[in-house]
Amino acid sequence: MLKLKRTKLLHHILLVLLVVSIGPLSFYGWQLIQLNKEKLETNEKLVQLTIAKSLSREITQYLNGYREQILSFASAVELTGLDTPPRVTLLQTKLEEFVTRSKNILYINIVNSRGKGVRAGHYNADDPIVQRILQMAYQEASKADSHMYISAPREIEMGDQKVPVIIMSTPVRSGAGWSGATTVVLGLDELLHWVQEYSTAGKTVYVVDFSGRIVAHPRRDLNPAGMDMSRIEIVTEFIEAWKQSKGNVRFPGTRPFRLLEGGKEKEMLGTYYPIPEASWGVIVQIDQSAAFATVTQMKHETIKWGILMLLLSLLVGLVSARSLTTPIQQLAESTRLIAKGDFSKKIKLRSSTEIGELAETFNKMTDDLEAYIRKLERAAKENHDLFLKNKALLLGTIRAMAAAIDEKDPYTRGHSERVTEYSLTLGKRLGMNEQSLETLQIAALLHDVGKIGIDDRVLKKPGDLTPDEFEIMKQHPVKGANIMKSIEQMREMIPGMKHHHERWDGAGYPDRLRASEIPLVARIISVADTFDAMTTTRPYQKAIDLDLTLQIIQQNAGIKFDAEVVNVLIGAIACGEITLTLAPISAQAV
DSSP, X not given: XXXXXXXXXXXXXXXXXXXXHHHHHHHHHHHHHXXXXXXXXXXXXXHHHHHHHHHHHHXXXXXXXXXXXXXXXXXXXXXXXXXXXXXXXXXXXXXXXXXXXXXXXEEEEEEETTSOEEEEESOOOOOHHHHHHHHHHHHHHTSTXXXXXXXXXXXXXXXXXXXXXXXXXXXXXXXXXXXXXXEEEEEOHHHHHHHHHHOOTTEEEEEEETTSBEEEOSOTTTSOTTOBOTTSHXXXXXXXXXXXXXXXXXXXXXXXXXXXXXXXXXXXXXXXXXXXXXXXXXXEEEEHHHHTHHHHHHHHHHHHHHHHHHHHHHHHHHHHHHHHHHHHHHHHHHHHHXXXXXXXXOOOOOXXXXXXXXXXXXXXXXXXXXXXXXXXXXHHHHHHHHHHHHHHHHHHHHHHHHHHHHHTSXXXXXXXXXXXXXXXXXXXXXXXXXXXXXXXXXXXXXXXXXXXXXXXHHHTOSSOOOHHHHHHHTTHHHHHHHHHTTSGGGXXXXXXXXXXXXXXXXXXXXXXOOGGGSOHHHHHHHHHHHHHHHTSOBTTBOOOOHHHHHHHHHXXXXXXXXXXXXXXXXXXXXXXXXXXXXXXXXXXXX
8 A cells, every 4th residue: 555655734834824825915916917017008009009190190290281381382483484594593592492491391393394494402412313213203293193292211411411301292283284393302300300209218119101111210320211121010010001901001000019139039019100191100119028117017026025925924834833733743752652661751831722731631641541551561460470370380281291191101201301302492493483482392292192092002012013003003193183172272282293293205194294284393393203213212123323313314304304304403413402311322233
């Protein structure tokens, strides 16, 4: 059966206190953190949406404002007569005045339907790329359904600086229809100022076009105008929304996403808000670790207070548990001492609780048990003394009976005592316990008690027995067993008495037992009986010397005798534990 390892009560109490104290606190803290995180996330989404919407409106107003200015100026200008120098000079002057009043217009030109026009501004627009964009803007404005063309953002060089700009082109129409186009290079310094102003509290606010290129970013040094940002998930989502709506995105979007920056992946929360008038979108994003810094701080505080509560619970639990386990440990120790017979240990505990009452009851039980044990010890001693007296009386009676048997034949006088002595020596060397040795002693003393029922003419016959007489002699083991079987206390001795003439090969009597079927007591008595019979003078033979006796017995080991018992006999004789008390007669007289 599997034996479970015993755990200490102290550990159980501490575990219960920890579960009761830390469990609810942890659950409440976790729920509070989750609730605050959800609220902060909702609030952050609203803040991002508000920022994006506000900036979108400002940019829309900004672009529409310049568009209206350009349209108003263009409508007041007569594009005919641009072939005459006076007309060109007059228009040039008006353009320069217009540019001077508008700080963000870096360049402006007005071109009629025949490709004739004038230009003005701080930027000469000689860059071939800019020239191509201006030409494309003019062509876009010449289309019948054209409203306002806005180019992709880019940076231009003005002196030693790079300035982010866009190119806007607005058609000029007269009563006769389309008469030309007004195209400007518009600086984005105002937009840069706005995105920098909104990029606070860990947020990054920037503007991209429908293909994901930067229009304005607070970090111009790292993210210049025209830089592709489509790799960023929130920008990608804006581009997909633009494509699916075919350039008519009307609804914003907010989502968490991952951003790989500086080789590290960050968890971000972002929002896009469309600017349909310009095919742009405002992007607001923030690192979630910054957005949910309060939640992170709350986690740290929860962990800190959880550890403090854990330590406090352990301290309180340890003190409380000790007050319970110490008396129980004393009870256990006293119980172990009582089990060893030591009743001197008393539990000294000052407590008005049930534990104190238990200690007093245990001490009283110990005193009562000690008194009862002493009483049992006295009774046991009296019984033991009586047993020894009775045992001595019984052994005396048995010895007297064995002596009486031996006295029937003067040649066997002392035979039962010698066989008993030899048998006990062999039994001890074979490792028999005390009870088995007592059984062996009595069985050896009484092994020939059955000869009481054998006729003296057969028992004392000096010569060889006839077959019939030998059959009568062979009855003595059974007769001895029958004599003793009526005595209950002798039942354990009967097998040794009855079977001491059995042989190892099964040719013995009375039951022809063989090998290990023969009881060990009988096997021992058989060897001891034969050894004594051969080394003492009998009516039918004279005593044989020791060496020849051992030689004959060894020759019969495994045939008549148990070989192990024979070896033990030889060992006992060799070390002097068995000696002959009578001087044997030479074997030649046999």
